[in-house]
Amino acid sequence: MARAILETDRLALREITPDDLPFLHRIFGDAECMRYYPEVKSLDETARWFQRLAFDSYSNHGFGLWAVTDRHSGALLGDCGITLQETSKGLEPEIGYHLWRDHWGKGYAVEAAAACRGYALDRLSLARIVSIVRLDNIPSQRVAERIHRRRESFVKAGSPDGGPVEFHLYITEQT
Secondary structure, three states: OOOEEEEOOOEEEEEOOHHHHHHHHHHHOOOOOOOOOOOOOOHHHHHHHHHHHHHHHHHHHOOOEEEEEEOOOOOEEEEEEEEEEEEOOEEEEEEEEEEOHHHOOOOHHHHHHHHHHHHHHHHOOOOEEEEEEEOOOHHHHHHHHHHOOEEEEEEEEOOOOOOEEEEEEEEEEOO
């Protein structure tokens, strides 16, 4: 049984299980859902993504990407959680989220990301939590603007040819 992590009014976040991978690959294999990534992922690439950012991260860090489910029906909607990502300050905990497109525009990403921010600051006692968003990813910028306190820009490798790409870095720090 997957370990429950947290609940909001409408959502429950729990650890991802191998049984979730076919649904999650639906997101990662979909061109519309992956529009702001260099490319869609194969099923094997999706499995490796969640091995690193969920299963291994749970063991190594006590957090990772979690399954986002409808609290009442239990339906899997996507993932949201905390992973370590490279920023201008080195490796930092980042809130990331991916929802199947049928669930876009309903406030689920903001609700899940805000819950993860609270979990990071309150339960994990992290001093700083960020979200990394591409400059052209307006939907994710809107989510990040609602859950973080400030924004900076930074450049990292991220283009298909490995070249530099500028990102927004949304930041919340303990007060």
